[in-house]
Amino acid sequence: MHNLLDFLRKYHHWFLFVFLEVISGVMLFKFNSYQGSVWLSSANAMSGKVYEMQSEVTSFFSMTRANEELTLRNFYLERQVDQLRRLYTDVTKDTTVEERSQLQFLNQYKLIPAKVVSNSINKPDNLMTIDKGKTDGVEVDMGVACGNGVVGVVYLVSDHYAVVIPALNASSSRISCAIRGRNYFGYLHWPGGDPTIAFVEDIPRHAQFKKGEWIVTSGFSSIFPSGVLVGKIEKVFNSSDGLSYKLQTRLSTDFSCLRDVVVISDKSIAERTKLINAARDSMTIKR
Secondary structure (H helix, E strand, C coil): CHHHHHHHHHCHHHHHHHHHHHHHHHHHHHHCHHHHHHHHHHHHHHHHHHHHHHHHHHHHHHHHHHHHHHHHHHHHHHHHHHHHHHHHHCCCCCHHHHHHHHHHHHHCEEEEEEEEEEECCCCCECCEEECCCHHHCCCCCCEEEECCEEEEEEEEECCCCEEEEECCECCCCCEEEEECCCCCEEEEECCCCCCCEEEEEEEECCCCCCCCCEEEECCCCCCCCCCCEEEEEEEEEECCCCCEEEEEEEECCCHHHCCEEEEEEECCHHHHHHHHHHHHHHHHHHC
């Protein structure tokens, strides 16, 4: 307390000076219209700049949530468009039962939003890491997609992160695909090199299609539902043995700027896996 009183006695003239300056400033701007208007204009300009900066910061951080919502919405819309296309091709039937079954089919899937925290596209066997793991419901062998199409399959999972094998993995990625509306099936393979081009192999020789048609997931696995975009046919080649076609496909997903994705959780995977394992065990016992 004694030191505080000594400090105030030593510098009291400075405190008095500041106090008088404040009083004079208030009187100047309060009782003089011109100076008051200048003060208000300056204060408004400064507060406007502060609010503008605050708005930009708020907008930046809100973009994260907006991107997640757009990714989810795009994925749901793609699924709905695919199901509606199937119904349209069967308009001659009674579509009431089929429409109900298609909607139930969509409800099997739960989408878990996630963000890509590391990614590579220039290696033969690229890997990707996302910021969701076991605590978020992510499991091994779940499909990963974005608003533009297929991304890959979950390979390893920790509590809060997961490693994904993307379509751009030459040795490990094999995704079941089909020509949309044609029901000809094959699998997607990326040989390396250009990250925008992959090949759909094992398309049968009797298949009828044309360049520019879309490749989508076939739905023949428990990883992806049918109709998820893969890419567009650009060129057609014969396979090495000449028994099938090999389709050069421009991927719909831009892996170079991938940020927001969704992990596809199929509620029926556990039931199907249990059934398959039971069948294998039964066959083993019989042998």
